[in-house]
Amino acid sequence: MPIYLDNNHLTRPDEQVVEAMKPFLGANFHDPLAPYTQANLSRRAYGDAMAKLYAGIHADKKDDVVITSGDTESNTWLFNSLYIHKILTGKGGAIIISERAPASIAAACAYLEKQGAKVFRLGVNGDGVIDPQDLLDYITPRTALVSIEMVDEESGAIQPIEEIAEICAQYEVPFHTDATQAIGKIPVDVQRAPITYMTFSAHTFHGPTGVGALYIRKGTELEPMLMGSETQMGGRRAGVLNLAGIVGMGKAMELAVDALEYDVEDMREVRDALEEKVRAIPDVQIITPWSLRVPNTLTFAVQGVPAAALLLELNRSAIAATSAILYPQGDWEHTPLIDAIGADPALRHTVITLALSRMNTEEEIDEIAKALEESIALLRDESPAYPETTTEEQA
Amino acid sequence: MPIYLDNNHLTRPDEQVVEAMKPFLGANFHDPLAPYTQANLSRRAYGDAMAKLYAGIHADKKDDVVITSGDTESNTWLFNSLYIHKILTGKGGAIIISERAPASIAAACAYLEKQGAKVFRLGVNGDGVIDPQDLLDYITPRTALVSIEMVDEESGAIQPIEEIAEICAQYEVPFHTDATQAIGKIPVDVQRAPITYMTFSAHTFHGPTGVGALYIRKGTELEPMLMGSETQMGGRRAGVLNLAGIVGMGKAMELAVDALEYDVEDMREVRDALEEKVRAIPDVQIITPWSLRVPNTLTFAVQGVPAAALLLELNRSAIAATSAILYPQGDWEHTPLIDAIGADPALRHTVITLALSRMNTEEEIDEIAKALEESIALLRDESPAYPETTTEEQA
Numbered sequence: 001m002p003i004y005l006d007n008n009h010l011t012r013p014d015e016q017v018v019e020a021m022k023p024f025l026g027a028n029f030h031d032p033l034a035p036y037t038q039a040n041l042s043r044r045a046y047g048d049a050m051a052k053l054y055a056g057i058h059a060d061k062k063d064d065v066v067i068t069s070g071d072t073e074s075n076t077w078l079f080n081s082l083y084i085h086k087i088l089t090g091k092g093g094a095i096i097i098s099e100r101a102p103a104s105i106a107a108a109c110a111y112l113e114k115q116g117a118k119v120f121r122l123g124v125n126g127d128g129v130i131d132p133q134d135l136l137d138y139i140t141p142r143t144a145l146v147s148i149e150m151v152d153e154e155s156g157a158i159q160p161i162e163e164i165a166e167i168c169a170q171y172e173v174p175f176h177t178d179a180t181q182a183i184g185k186i187p188v189d190v191q192r193a194p195i196t197y198m199t200f201s202a203h204t205f206h207g208p209t210g211v212g213a214l215y216i217r218k219g220t221e222l223e224p225m226l227m228g229s230e231t232q233m234g235g236r237r238a239g240v241l242n243l244a245g246i247v248g249m250g251k252a253m254e255l256a257v258d259a260l261e262y263d264v265e266d267m268r269e270v271r272d273a274l275e276e277k278v279r280a281i282p283d284v285q286i287i288t289p290w291s292l293r294v295p296n297t298l299t300f301a302v303q304g305v306p307a308a309a310l311l312l313e314l315n316r317s318a319i320a321a322t323s324a325i326l327y328p329q330g331d332w333e334h335t336p337l338i339d340a341i342g343a344d345p346a347l348r349h350t351v352i353t354l355a356l357s358r359m360n361t362e363e364e365i366d367e368i369a370k371a372l373e374e375s376i377a378l379l380r381d382e383s384p385a386y387p388e389t390t391t392e393e394q395a
Numbered sequence: 396m397p398i399y400l401d402n403n404h405l406t407r408p409d410e411q412v413v414e415a416m417k418p419f420l421g422a423n424f425h426d427p428l429a430p431y432t433q434a435n436l437s438r439r440a441y442g443d444a445m446a447k448l449y450a451g452i453h454a455d456k457k458d459d460v461v462i463t464s465g466d467t468e469s470n471t472w473l474f475n476s477l478y479i480h481k482i483l484t485g486k487g488g489a490i491i492i493s494e495r496a497p498a499s500i501a502a503a504c505a506y507l508e509k510q511g512a513k514v515f516r517l518g519v520n521g522d523g524v525i526d527p528q529d530l531l532d533y534i535t536p537r538t539a540l541v542s543i544e545m546v547d548e549e550s551g552a553i554q555p556i557e558e559i560a561e562i563c564a565q566y567e568v569p570f571h572t573d574a575t576q577a578i579g580k581i582p583v584d585v586q587r588a589p590i591t592y593m594t595f596s597a598h599t600f601h602g603p604t605g606v607g608a609l610y611i612r613k614g615t616e617l618e619p620m621l622m623g624s625e626t627q628m629g630g631r632r633a634g635v636l637n638l639a640g641i642v643g644m645g646k647a648m649e650l651a652v653d654a655l656e657y658d659v660e661d662m663r664e665v666r667d668a669l670e671e672k673v674r675a676i677p678d679v680q681i682i683t684p685w686s687l688r689v690p691n692t693l694t695f696a697v698q699g700v701p702a703a704a705l706l707l708e709l710n711r712s713a714i715a716a717t718s719a720i721l722y723p724q725g726d727w728e729h730t731p732l733i734d735a736i737g738a739d740p741a742l743r744h745t746v747i748t749l750a751l752s753r754m755n756t757e758e759e760i761d762e763i764a765k766a767l768e769e770s771i772a773l774l775r776d777e778s779p780a781y782p783e784t785t786t787e788e789q790a
Contacts, residue, residue, distance in 0.1 A: 002433050004425075010635055012424045021420070022413075025603060029407045030399075033722075036706070036715040038397050069464030069605065072634035076621045080475070084510075088483075104633055107622035115479075203635055208420060210464065210605050210637030226471045227502035230725035238499060239467035240405055240598055242605030311431070320431040327428075330625035 003364050006322040007204075007296060008153050008181060008355035013248065014206040020251040021208065024244040032243055033231050042243055049250025053213065056253035057179075057198070058189040062218040066236045067246055070212035071180040071201035072104040077214060077225040077237075078176060078197055079108035082145055085223050087117050092144030094118040098130060098159070099335040100152050102178050107332035122148070124340050128157035128288040132164045143173040150188070151181035154324050154337050154353055155288040156297025158186060165193035174220070180204050180212075184256035184358075185264065185294040196220055202245070206357065207252030211245030263358040268295035270365060271356050277369035281376055283386075287341065287351070296356040301338065301347040304386025305379045310352055313375035319368060323352045346385075398759050401717040402599075402691060403548050403576060403750035408643065409601040415646040416603065419639040427638055428626050437638055444645025448608065451648035452574075452593070453584040457613040461631045462641055465607035466575040466596035467499040472609060472620040472632075473571060473592055474503035477540055480618050482512050487539030489513040493525060493554070494730040495547050497573050502727035517543070519735050523552035523683040527559050538568040545583070546576035549719050549732050549748055550683040551692025553581065560588035569615070575599050575607075579651035579753075580659065580689040591615055597640070601752065602647030606640030658753040663690035665760060666751050672764035676771055678781075682736065682746070691751040696733065696742040699781025700774045705747055708770035714763060718747045741780075 004012070023041075030039035032046035053065050068074045079095075086092030097109055099121040109119045120138040122130050130148065139146065146168045148159055161177050168175035174196040182188050184205035190198060197220070201212035216222055216236070228238030275298050278284055283303035302310060307323040314321050324337065338348045354368070380386040399407065418436075425434035427441035448460050463469045474490075481487030492504055494516040504514045515533040517525050525543060534541065541563045543554055556572050563570035571592040574583050579600035585593060592615070596607035611617055611631070623633030670693050673679055678698035697705060702718040709716050719732065733743045749763070775781040 004433060006426075006429065006431075009429070010424070010426050012422075013420050015421070018417075018420045025408050025413045025416070026410070027407075029405070029604075030715075031401075031405050034401065034404070034715070035721060036401075036710045037713070038399060038715045069468065069637070070634050072621045072623050073464065073468070080620070084479075103623035104621070107633065111622060201635075208637075208639065209424075209635050210640050225475070226467045226499070227506060227727060228467050228498035228724065229722050230727075231722055235725065238502065239465050240596075240604050242464070242603075244603065245605050315431045318432070320425075320429070320433045326430060327624050327626060329623065330630065332622060332625075 002318040002320065003360070003368060004320050005354045005356060005360070005368070006320050007357040008353065009322060009327065010203050010209065011206045011357050012359060013208055014252060014255055016255060017207055017248045017251045021244040021248040024247050029243070032241060045247050046241065046243060049247045052250035052254045056257050057215060058191045059215060060218060063190070064216040064234065064236060066214045066216060066233045067241065068212050068214055068237060069210055070203065071102065071178060071199050074199040074212055074214035075102065075104040075178060076108060078222070079105065079112065080225055081223045083112050083115065083117065086144045087112070093140065093142035094120055094138065095144050096120045096122065096135065096138050096146045098122050098124070098148050100124055100149070100337070100340055101147070101334050102149055102153060102180065103329050103332070103334070105147060105178065106334040107329065110332045124157070126341050127292055128152055128155040128337070128341050129292055130159050130164070132160050132167060135164055135167050139167065139171050139173060141171050141173070143171065145174050145176055147176040147178070149178045149181065151185065151294050153181045154351070155299050156293040157288040158292055158294060162193040165195055169194040181294070183253070184259065185296055187260060190215060190217070197222070202249035202252050205252050205256040208245050208248040211242055211249050259358050264295055267356055267358045267360065270360055270362055271296060271298055273362070273365045274298060274354060274368060277365070278372065281373060285343070285347065287337065297353060299337070299351060299353040301343065301350045302352065302376055303347065303350065304383045305376055306349050307352045308349070309379050310375055313379065314371055317367070317371035319371055321352055321354050325349065397713040397715065398755070398763060399715050400749045400751060400755070400763070401715050402752040403748065404717060404722065405598050405604070406601045406752050407754060408603055409647060409650055411650060412602055412643045412646045416639045416643040419642050424638070427636060440642050441636065441638060444642045447645035447649045451578070451652050452610060453586045454610060455613060458585070459611040459613070459629065459631060461609045461611060461628045462636065463607050463609055463632060464605055465598065466497065466573060466594050469594040469607055469609035470497065470499040470573060471503060473617065474500065474507065475620050476618045478507055478510065478512065481539045482507070488535065488537035489515055489533065490539050491515045491517065491530065491533050491541045493517050493519070493543050495519055495544070495732070495735055496542070496729050497544055497548060497575065498724050498727070498729070500542060500573065501729040502724065505727045519552070521736050522687055523547055523550040523732070523736050524687055525554050525559070527555050527562060530559055530562050534562065534566050534568060536566050536568070538566065540569050540571060542571040542573070544573045544576065546580065546689050548576050549746070550694050551688040552683040553687055553689060557588040560590055564589040576689070578648070579654065580691055582655060585610060585612070592617070597644035597647050600647050600651040603640050603643040606637055606644050654753050659690055662751055662753045662755065665755055665757055666691060666693055668757070668760050669693060669749060669763060672760070673767065676768060680738070680742065682732065692748060694732070694746060694748040696738065696745045697747065697771055698742065698745065699778045700771055701744050702747045703744070704774050705770055708774065709766055712762070712766035714766055716747055716749050720744065
């Protein structure tokens, strides 16, 4: 059986999610906003799904959870609106992000810089974590936005967004967090911190692709990006509703929150067992300590072994693992993980990630570990970059 | 059995479309751009679906068909990019649209006008059709864009976009057409006219909601709106691919093109039979002559009968018909149809649309006609706006 470990990029939709979606691709395809009786089932399903999304992130009923096509659209909308309505009009100053920002934010900010916007990027420490106090070096009451991801997609490092949000609140600066890598892995609660905006996307928590959301706290302005009919999303995002997608995301959110109690702990145990086996391989550096990391992610540098070659070897064993090199961002690239944590630059192209989900099983552990050990040994044998003496010297 | 006649707003996905999508919501959920073997079936399905989209609109293999979340995103992207890169930079002048432009274009342009952009709107004649020569009053070599919808969503009027595109080509002005209301109803061929950009959306041709595209002719610049990973859509639109949606849209396109030969002619016959019965009702004005209209649409004003009341009566007979009043656009509203064609303003709120699809059947004709006749008679009996004498006076 193939083993899938690219879950920080894309998860398999839960069977219950797909079952929940099916009626709304077929007989109940109607627009939930249409007033005729034929749309009644659509309307009810839409309301139920939205209620699950609000409950899942503990949104207040007066907050807005605006459905989008995914995290990229949510983030683009926020930064686009910021540019046109705050920066171009001189109403806002700099933007503060993380140097490890998600691709769509890194790209949007690199682009805005070209247009003359001022962007500051907070670094991470050797554990891959931001120090909230660093924010004080850059934030002013004129700062247009602070945006820090809840969890680093590659290292799995959990960022201290509660402290960061509190600092933003003191300066009355809006705070955005991209929770795409957090939902389904750790509890996400918009009431626990003064979060102004929050991005998420169904495809990282066993929902369908093509649907996500931007949470907007009540009383917060944000000019729409997609405009048209005013009936959709309270005029905040036009376009015919993707009902099947919304129903799927609602169900996926419900399951993701339920899973936090048991299934995620089981997943953590599988990941931890794997982590122990990886630690036993010589000259492997696990990035971000266990206690600072989400329970599905295991990222490590393998001295002397190019990640591309290792992924290819694992692929021969029907294991789909991943690495930042698989999804290049080109000109907009954020700081590579190895550089960000200040590790040896020689490790830059040796980092791979095993990103599990609640669908991975205990039975897979030995197979993954065996493939890793054998592949690494094989590649090191062939590698001039890995002197056989290294381990002994260190020992 | 309920009868559904709101197909210009949203169509029911074809069963073959849903069947085609299912594997990609389940076992074959993988990102088609991922390099591992597990993604092979996704990759093949993605290639096949894209080939169907290219074939369906006769795109050249060097043209781009960029997948978006639907027509609203495609249109917003184009106008947003136009604003930031041409108008703000002084590289382009005015925009020319139709006064009957689709909601997302009407909204985008009303918004751009507020930002200082110059927008001209071409009117339609009494048949609901634009005179291409009117373009000559506004177009200059500095015009930033001409955008005319292929088909009017409400009247079903087919616009002379080939002549309009030719005029644009003479001035070297880019030409965009929104084909959302055309695909599946009339042949759509980007080679038959110098079309620079073309919008479409799966939900109007029996595909899923939440997926559409922007066609971009080879050699045409358009800065991306959604940025991030450069691997998706040749860097033109970031975000994890909605594979199930793309597969569904590809299948829907194939079926829509196939249907033009037989099923659409059957649909036209059903519509025509209905049209004959509507013509027999006194004081009903059918908008746009038969020969200038797509084969699924029948729009008419019913003297003395508010559309809202008539739709409610039809709803009692389990018929979901439609009207522009169901999906209000608020501040961004385009010119109401009655005003645009220069008809009696008293008819403004009396216009309803029967928008069929290839899923409507001959058996439904009598039921629809009977419900219409009875509802209209009932409402006119109660209406002070419809004197009983009118018909006799006219006779």
